[in-house]
Amino acid sequence: xxxxxxxxxxxxxxxxxxxxxxxxxxxxxxxxxxxxxxxxxxxxxxxxxxxxxxxxxxxxxxxxxxxxxxxxxxxxxxxxxxxxxxxxxxxxxxxxxxxxxxxxxxxxxxxxxxxxxxxxxxxxxxxxxxxxxxxxxxxxxxxxxxxxxxxxxxxxxxxxxxxxxxxxxxxxxxxxxxxxxxxxxxxxxxxxxxxxxxxxxxxxxxxxxxxxxxxxxxxxxxxxxxxxxxxxxxxxxxxxxxxxxxxxxxxxxxxxxxxxxxxxxxxxxxxxxxxxxxxxxxxxxxxxxxxxxxxxxxxxxxxxxxxxxxxxxxxxxxxxxxxxxxxxxxxxxxxxxxxxxxxxxxxxxxxxxxxxxxxxxxxxxxxxxxxxxxxxxxxxxxxxxxxxxxxxxxxxxxxxxxxxxxxxxxxxxxxxxxxxxxxxxxxxxxxxxxxxxxxxxxxxxxxxxxxxxxxxxxxxxxxxxxxxxxxxxxxxxxxxxxxxxxxxxxxxxxxxxxxxxxxxxxxxxxxxxxxxxxxxxxxxxxxxxxxxxxxxxxxxxxxxxxxxxxxxxxxxxxxxxxxxxxxxxxxxxxxxxxxxxxxxxxxxxxxxxxxxxxxxxxxxxxxxxxxxxxxxxxxxxxxxxxxxxxxxxxxxxxxxxxxxxxxxxxxxxxxxxxxxxxxxxxxxxxxxxxxxxxxxxxxxxxxxxxxxxxxxxxxxxxxxxxxxxxxxxxxxxxx
Numbered sequence: 158x159x160x161x162x163x164x165x166x167x168x169x170x171x172x173x174x175x176x177x178x179x180x181x182x183x184x185x186x187x188x189x190x191x192x193x194x195x196x197x198x199x200x201x202x203x204x205x206x207x208x209x210x211x212x213x214x215x216x217x218x219x220x221x222x223x224x225x226x227x228x229x230x231x232x233x234x235x236x237x238x239x240x241x242x243x244x245x246x247x248x249x250x251x252x253x254x255x256x257x258x259x260x261x262x263x264x265x266x267x268x269x270x271x272x273x274x275x276x277x278x279x280x281x282x283x284x285x286x287x288x289x290x291x292x293x294x295x296x297x298x299x300x301x302x303x304x305x306x307x308x309x310x311x312x313x314x315x316x317x318x319x320x321x322x323x324x325x326x327x328x329x330x331x332x333x334x335x336x337x338x339x340x341x342x343x344x345x346x347x348x349x350x351x352x353x354x355x356x357x358x359x360x361x362x363x364x365x366x367x368x369x370x371x372x373x374x375x376x377x378x379x380x381x382x383x384x385x386x387x388x389x390x391x392x393x394x395x396x397x398x399x400x401x402x403x404x405x406x407x408x409x410x411x412x413x414x415x416x417x418x419x420x421x422x423x424x425x426x427x428x429x430x431x432x433x434x435x436x437x438x439x440x441x442x443x444x445x446x447x448x449x450x451x452x453x454x455x456x457x458x459x460x461x462x463x464x465x466x467x468x469x470x471x472x473x474x475x476x477x478x479x480x481x482x483x484x485x486x487x488x489x490x491x492x493x494x495x496x497x498x499x500x501x502x503x504x505x506x507x508x509x510x511x512x513x514x515x516x517x518x519x520x521x522x523x524x525x526x527x528x529x530x531x532x533x534x535x536x537x538x539x540x541x542x543x544x545x546x547x548x549x550x551x552x553x554x555x556x557x558x559x560x561x562x563x564x565x566x567x568x569x570x571x572x573x574x575x576x577x578x579x580x581x582x583x584x585x586x587x588x589x590x591x592x593x594x595x596x597x598x599x600x601x602x603x604x605x606x607x608x609x610x611x612x613x614x615x616x617x618x619x620x621x622x623x624x625x626x627x628x629x630x631x632x633x634x635x636x637x638x639x640x641x642x643x644x645x646x647x648x649x650x651x652x653x654x655x656x657x658x659x660x661x662x663x664x665x666x667x668x669x670x671x672x673x674x675x676x677x678x679x680x681x682x683x684x685x686x687x688x689x690x691x692x693x694x695x696x697x698x699x700x701x702x703x704x705x706x707x708x709x710x711x712x713x714x715x716x717x718x719x720x721x722x723x724x725x726x727x728x729x730x731x732x733x734x735x736x737x738x739x740x741x742x743x744x745x746x747x748x749x750x751x752x753x754x755x756x757x758x759x760x761x762x763x764x765x766x767x768x769x770x771x772x773x774x775x776x777x778x779x780x781x782x783x784x785x786x787x788x789x790x791x792x793x794x795x796x797x798x799x800x801x802x803x804x805x806x807x808x809x810x811x812x813x814x815x816x817x818x819x820x821x822x823x824x825x826x827x828x829x830x831x832x833x834x835x836x837x838x839x840x841x842x843x844x845x846x847x848x849x850x851x852x853x854x855x856x857x858x859x860x861x862x863x864x865x866x867x868x869x870x871x872x873x874x875x876x
Contacts, residue, residue: 194243197463202237202278203475207459210270217451219290220265221251221325223258224457226276227476227555232259235282240269247285248274251293252323256538256560258482260324262288265453272455277475289404291452292328292348296321299341304367304412305381314343314410325452327444329409330428335566338493339415339424346409346427348449352400358433361395364411365426371408372398383414386426392439400434404450415493424492457481460507477553478514480543481505484564485530488579490605492568497601497633499579500533500561504541512547521590532582534591535598536562575606583611588618593625597633604637609645612637616651620658631675634659638679642686646808649690656683660700674708681713685720690811694728715741719787726790727814731821738787756782760794767802775802793827800834813838817847829855833864836872849875 197205206224210216226232232253238246238261248263263272264285298319304310322336329346333339352358362368362380370378380394388394411427429442442448460479482504489498506514506527516524518531519540533539539561544554583599591599596619603611619634626634638659641652656679663676684700687693701720709717722737763778779799782789789795796819803812816835823831832855839848852868852875859865 198239199275199278202275206274208455217453218266219288220453222455225481227479231276237275238263240267241271249285289349290450294326295323297343299343301341301414307369333424342413344411356434359397361392361430363389367412369410476555479507480557488576510545517542534595588615593622597630601633623658623662639682677704677708742786742788829859829862829864
């Protein structure tokens with residue numbers, strides 16, 4: 158067989174065309190007289206949800222609905238479903254987990270458009286033995302090992318006890334893990350399909366990592382091992398089976414293990430192509446293919462109490478209202494970080510209250526309205542209180558703990574970002590009302606996305622609540638503090654406050670290895686900032702002495718050594734600084750000699766960037782040179798470009814400190830420029846004695862320089 162394969166990889170849930178089965182032929186030409194339908198079919202049930210079918214006028218034989226029940230105990234009791242015409246419908250819970258909506262499957266073969274779902278009764282359950290419609294997906298924690306045969310796959314599946322989720326999906330066409338991060342994952346699809354006449358069905362697997370396809374429990378296709386999907390796009394992994402008329406079950410297992418190399422990272426992907434029967438040519442089993450038996454989706458339209466029926470009191474056992482929540486947007490820092498992010502949620506009060514609905518959230522904010530949008534500062538189990546009043550009359554309340562988490566399917570299609578609307582929302586809040594956990598989450602988001610306005614807004618509250626933060630959150634605080642310290646020295650004071658609070662948060666008595674590392678990194682960053690913005694050399698030395706060098710990672714060892722040399726320069730030990738810088742630079746020889754030429758050219762680029770007021774590019778160029786060859790810090794070209802950058806950035810304090818440290822370093826070439834800039838900085842900041850001394854040297858020792866001429870014009874009579 159020769160075929161051309163086209164695989165359109167889509168991610169996340171999709172709607173698909175459905176062709177519902179034809180209704181059964183009537184057995185009698187005379188319709189029976191319908192029995193009266195009671196208003197409340199189960200008198201012992203205190204409450205019910207009213208749901209309507211979505212989609213075509215002829216619904217599928219099975220439907221599913223998500224229910225946000227106000228009392229979790231109800232999910233442990235029998236649930237009963239009745240159609241509007243009084244027909245009892247079998248039902249079963251497909252999925253329930255703490256804080257999450259429950260997914261219920263129910264028999265919708267009656268053809269009714271509306272159903273009522275009763276909770277909390279003493280009636281026996283009426284089960285839906287086997288849905289035999291749609292596609293059910295379950296995912297479990299994988300072990301990251303390659304799967305080479307179906308036997309191993311089934312054993313690994315049965316041994317995995319962590320279930321991430323179950324749900325109804327459009328087809329076997331997945332491009333990401335919808336129930337959690339892209340970790341080690343096992344997935345199992347079950348989909349039912351009809352065969353009208355004997356047929357020869359061909360199937361081909363396309364997946365990232367091992368996949369096994371079964372029809373009625375017998376393997377048809379396998380593609381074992383760890384691999385990408387590209388090698389399956391031409392149908393290289395296929396099989397066939399002869400089918401008899403009737404309903405058949407197609408199953409697909411997939412064992413996914415993410416590539417540890419981020420450059421080769423690919424999300425979970427599992428899909429199938431088929432040919433045979435109603436599919437005359439190879440067709441991707443996308444939702445629109447209509448291969449599987451249809452299943453309908455229903456949505457909640459109302460929540461009702463039995464007490465609304467005159468003469469009954471059962472409704473008193475039920476909360477007056479139900480809270481329904483729906484994901485509405487997110488700002489996350491990475492596709493595999495489940496506990497950091499800003500999650501927007503739409504919350505609905507059911508039923509519509511006659512008075513005012515007030516929402517109280519555990520992040521210190523409130524809102525009013527039957528339907529509200531709320532931004533949670535961090536994922537997790539969040540507590541929401543809903544109360545309704547009519548004037549001074551209390552109409553009732555309900556409290557729910559709901560699971561707020563990222564939309565996993567979006568994380569495989571949209572890059573992490575900080576949504577402007579979410580930023581505006583947080584900037585309008587009072588950070589003092591946030592918990593320590595929420596503050597740490599916001600610090601992480603603002604730090605990763607380099608938003609200094611957000612960090613400065615919450616910084617006082619973060620410093621005040623530092624001791625209440627979990628150890629696992631402290632790396633985010635360190636990242637934010639380092640960003641503030643390096644990004645904008647105009648806010649060096651705030652950056653210092655944040656880093657100082659982090660240093661104080663890390664104990665010195667019996668700290669954990671993690672806290673030793675975080676504390677050492679914070680001390681190093683604070684020492685760098687302190688030396689750059691003050692003459693507190695003793696404080697810098699104390700901070701460096703408190704660093705556990707062995708706990709530093711990667712480039713931090715070199716940064717520590719460079720800072721030791723910087724400290725020697727700041728304290729006037731020019732010879733010591735030069736020796737340390739030279740040891741860190743090394744002697745250029747052979748091919749390395751060309752590096753000095755490249756560094757000179759890079760400094761020239763920095764001056765050109767500075768002429769264009771491109772401060773970021775200037776900073777990057779100077780930092781690159783100083784990192785590769787710290788000795789260049791003592792060269793006039795590098796040192797004076799750094800001085801000029803400080804001045805043009807509006808950082809007179811840092812510029813003045815740097816200029817005074819250069820006095821014993823730049824003694825010949827560039828001396829007149831250094832003196833002129835020092836005079837300007839000293840007069841501006843009230844250091845008149847320093848300014849006059851430098852001015853005298855400039856006029857006496859460099860009388861014919863351009864800087865001397867400008868000095869006479871700018872400061873006449875002071876020389």
